[in-house]
Amino acid sequence: MELDTVQKKLVLSKQLGINLLKGKTSSGKTTAAVHRAIYLKNQYCLYEDDKILIVSDSNKDIQTAQIMYNKISSESETEYSTLFSKREDNLSFYSIKEIVYKYFNLNRKKNKYNIISDTEKINIISKCLHDVKKNYKNIKFLHEKYTRFFIDEISWIKCCNYTTLEEYQNAERTGRKVKKGEGPSRIFKNSNTREAIFNLMLLYNEILEKSKSIDCEDIDIIALEQVKTSNDKFTHIIIDEFQNFTKVQFEIIKLLLYRKAYFSMTLVDNKDISLNRNAWFIKGKKLNRIGVDGKIKTYNLKNTYKSDLELKTNIKSETENYEDRYSIETFEYHDIRHNRKFNFIRDINDICDVIVKEEDKEYEYEKDELRELAVYNDIAAGEPILINSDIENKFYMPKYWLKGINDCFILKVKGESMIGANIFDGDYVVIRKQYSAQNKDIVAVEIDGSATLKRLSISKEGINLMPENSRFSPIPVTDDGTNIIGIAIGIIKGK
Structure with a gap:
């Protein structure tokens, strides 16, 4: 696509610092941003530590930008190159989720957290409301019906x-838009209402802290604190779909900026779309509140390009089949009860984003159609190992896979004693919690504080826990110190 006058002004601008690129859908914003990145790479990456970051609010948008870069760079690289152009690729593409989880996981290595579910959040807020409204009896809407x-x-x-x-x-x-009956239409500044809500949040946070739990918003805040200790820096940053970033997310990106004399930050704003209700730079909010020194140069794209729309459509078809190895996980679920198999994928950064593949169709499940299961590490498919009672992860699975099951959880397998039952090291086994089992059931058993996964064998000779691998020996069951935790009803295998 041939760049128009405004696009060229941005791409070839020698004014660094902060630039704002605004335009409607298909006005060529991402195209101009990618050209700008190539120009900066060749003209203003002078030293080995000079790097460029392109970040967007979603994995799909960043994949689109990356594929667009691959298409454009081979055609325009020589157009922007100089004697000082570096040959190696010093340009990185990340979604904000990938950046957040990178730094959150660094912190999580030192601190274990339990990420609460929406159901848990609702229960905690309801409990806190009961306590807070005692001190604010004149505020009528402090009621459980307004929990959301x-x-x-x-x-x-x-x-x-x-x-x-x-x-x-x-x-x-x-x-913020509130429908009638869902809460107050407006919350005034310096009011008792705001004070009550803030104290509600403090009480909610206190309960989370006591249980070593966090919510999704805490993940971003923890990542922000972790970035402050990081040496990762980028001389030039381009933020695509800037209008969807929260204040905390933008603060994270600001901390990644290497403020050299020739640094730059380009903000790409889609005037048509704002998908995040918690976005910081909503309509009417002045850009001087971003907390970055210097004048902001604005570029307005007013044209609409069919070719740009076609390019994005083609790229979209590619990204639908493009599974980014850092963000997409693929699994196969074996339903032991009904002898069925399902293939499904999930976003590693948003694990309740689940798509099930059945034959040639894909079904994307809403969160209320999914069931949340806690994952514990580890259970031995080998010699018994000590039980780890900490929740290490969570899985979201379609509710109909677990129809009729009231209480279940997931154990990660360690060892090879059950390979004959198609249970391998690293697999996840879905366990129905119960304290009795039938002959031939695959059971999770606690033996003197350790746990193992075996097939239950009941005969005249006695009760044994049988391996499905000839290299391992049966484990005799005695009454003392042996307890059934549950029975296996499904296996989740990574692909």
């Missing part, structure tokens, strides 16, 4: 990283 309203408002406060009542009391709360 309070959850959303606390989410916004956390996404803005407001840690004091004064910050929240004076914050411009625009952009």
Whole structure:
């Protein structure tokens, strides 16, 4: 696609610092941003530590930008190159989720957290409401029927990283739309209402802290604190779909900026779309609040390009079949009860984003159609090992796979004693929690504080836990110190 005058001004601009690129859908924003990245790579990456980051709000958008870069770079590389151009690729593409989870997981190595579910969040907020409304009897809407309203408002406060009542009391709360009957249409500054909501959040946070639990907004805040200790830096950063970033997410990106004399940050703003209700730079909010020194140069794209739309459509068809190895996990679920198999994928950064593949069709499940299962590490398919009671992860599975099962969880397998039953080292086994079992069931058993996975064998000679591998010996069962934890009803295999 031939660049128009405004696009060329941005791409070839020698003014560094902060640039804002605005335009509607298919106005050529991403195309211009990719050309700008190639220009910066060749003109303003002077030293070995000079790097460029392109970041977007979603995996699909960043995949689109990366494929677009591959298409454009081979055609335009020589157009922007100089004697000082570096041959090696010093340009990185990440979604904000990938960046957040990278730094969150670095922190998680030192601190174990339990990430609460929506159901747990609702229960905690309901409990906190009961306590808070005792001190604010004149505020009528402090009622459990508005729990979703309070959850959303606390989410916004956390996404803005407001840690004091004064910050929240004076914050411009625009952009929130509340339907009649779902909560107050407006929350005034410096009001008792805001004070009550803030104290509700403090009590909610206190309960989470006591149980070593966090919510999704805490993940971003933890990542922000971790970035402050990192040496990862980029001389040039391009933020695509800038309008969807929260304040905390933008603060993370700011900390990654290497403020050399020739640094630059390009903000790409889609004027048509704002998908994040917790976004910081909503309509009407001034850009001088981004907290970056210097003048902001604005470029407005007013044309619409069919060729750009076609290019993105072609790229979209490629990204639908493109599984980024850092963000997509593929699994096969073996339903032991009904002898069925299902293939499904999930986003590693949003594990409740589940798509099930059946024959030539794909079915994307809403969160209320999924069931959340805790994952524990480890259970031995070999010699018994000590039980680890900490929840290491969570899996979301379609509810109909587990129809009729009231209480179940997942254990990660370690060892090879059950390979004859198609259970291998590293597999996940879905366990129905119960304290009795039938002959030939595959059971999870606690033996003197350790756990193992075996097939139950009941005969005249006695009761044994039988391996499905001739290299391992049966384990005799005695009454003392042996307890059935549950029986295996399914196997999850990574692909």
